[in-house]
Amino acid sequence: MTSLAIAANGLRKSYGDKVVLDGIDLAVPAGTVFSLLGPNGAGKTTAVKILSTLISADGGDLHVAGHDLAADPQAVRAAIGVTGQFSAVDGLITGEENMLLMADLHHLSKREGRRVATELLERFDLVEAAKKPAASYSGGMKRRLDIAMTLVGSPRIIFLDEPTTGLDPRSRHNMWGIIRELVSDGVTVFLTTQYLDEADELADRIAVLSDGKIAAEGSADELKRLIPGGHVRLRFADPAAYRSASAALREVTRDDEALSLQLPSDGSQRELRSILNWLDSVGVEADELTVHTPDLDDVFFALTGPTGSTSSTSSTGPTVPAAQNDQSKETAR
Template sequence: MPSSVMNTPRRNDAPRAPAAVSAVGLRKSYGDKTVLDGIDLTIPEGTVFALLGQNGAGKTTAVKILSTLITPDAGQVRIAGHDLTTHAQHIRAEIGVTGQFSAVDGLITGEENMLLMADLHHLTKHEGRRVTAELLERFDLTQAAAKPASTYSGGMRRRLDIAMTLVGSPRIIFLDEPTTGLDPRSRHTMWQIIRTLVADGVTVFLTTQYLEEADQLADRIAVLHHGKIAAEGTADQLKRLVPGGHVRLRFTDPTTYRTATHTLTDATHDDDTLTLHIPGDGSQRALRTLLDHLHTTGIEADELTVHTPDLDDVFFALTGPDLPNQSTEAVR
């Protein structure tokens, strides 16, 4: 497996977004079990970062440390420009956290949950009601605002949970498996909410077990395995770590197909469907090389499609039992 994933070259004059979250050498153990074994993270402002991992991989521990809920054993962490060790209180004023388990109180109404959160943020009564009304409308909860939260569906409770997180106008939001247990429609609604938050400049740190979710939302993805970052990069970069990518050429003319079969000697072929599969990493360079070769040899396929491994393939390859416990980190 390749030892690194290369980023698209960056122009020298392109500005780099400031880091909303930065961690170097982050470590945490419970007894003799090492949960985080010196991980490094850099998350630019206004982006979505997804942390993937198996159950017990340490995703929630990372969230708890970065959101000041527990202290690390070692490492340097800065959140929103503040040092975790010396300015935890400043960090708490800049962040919001939505955990795996809802913080919604089912015994009171949605509106009362929001107003309670406004009180905890020391908003005035007038400001608290204004913010509550705006967020309830934004999350399509106005009609249910006067109903006990216990009557809400799972998707509604999750939307209320995030609305409560936004009362303090956080710059950084930690979402720990926010769509677990939601139906597909509610999950897609939550994705749109996250996209809207990022469009408004919020940074989102997301943990999830839904690989499609990371693929859809995240600017960068890291896979946590045995306490280390097994790989990090964009979704496309991670997919290129795993072999199996190919270009599929389909022909309707048997003569052209036979010519292509003899010309493209590294391709596997299916004579029944007149189809060739040419191994490739899905990169622009590899595709251009193939197209140039087809043009030079005068071969015209009726259909060309590029197939790359998906994040499921990446996840299983990186967290499989035979994987050495070593880091495969993207070049930043």
């Protein structure tokens, strides 16, 4: 428990007859980014609200920052920060005044509050705008101010509920840099997002929420390997080498015009090494090897689509249906 920033066992929440969270388990190691994915209405925001003490759970053994959520919610609040989908910035006052107001709420002295506000405004590149009304800020600036306000209390765990929704690509990438900096400082980030590339880019572990259950959990690479369709493509410049390889390999798809062979593969290092060792053993050299793996879009659609699985994870991993589309991500080696 001590190595986990967040530990939830059997988390349940219903609204009337609607079951939102159906006994889910979450384990978030300290100093990592954990991303909760799911379609709209899957219960991502409900999970954040429960774990950040904003609403109560119907059941479950829940610990955040080592504190029992039910027995000591005040201790949990003292250890966390929350940035929701919608900005908590007061647009009628300046960015600096927003920061000082947050310092007052954390009961910092005026001197300490001003010091912390100044440091955070510098860190988030908001010094020039500090004296301007927050209503005049761009979406990206408001988001940066939002997170700066969250950091006034020096939380060790931060809940970011869809923090980049509505931001332009440049502002999103800037926000990614901020999240990486937080984690490098030892902060744990619990991230919900609708952007699959965001989870792929940032998260150490990802859980996919569907129909109130965790459909699958793992690193981005582990989740991608659950979906069929991965393969390795070998291309040859020498027709003789192509014929030799195609004659020797089993379960291979040929493209005689392109002189390329396609082999089913999960893209793991072990399988790639096996293919390269086999080529060496028969004295055949491929001119190009490319690895094609399903991306998180494929995983998401397979797990949450109309035919998606909601089976729970196990030591051997979840049962996952075939992806609903044929898209793949190509990585040249």
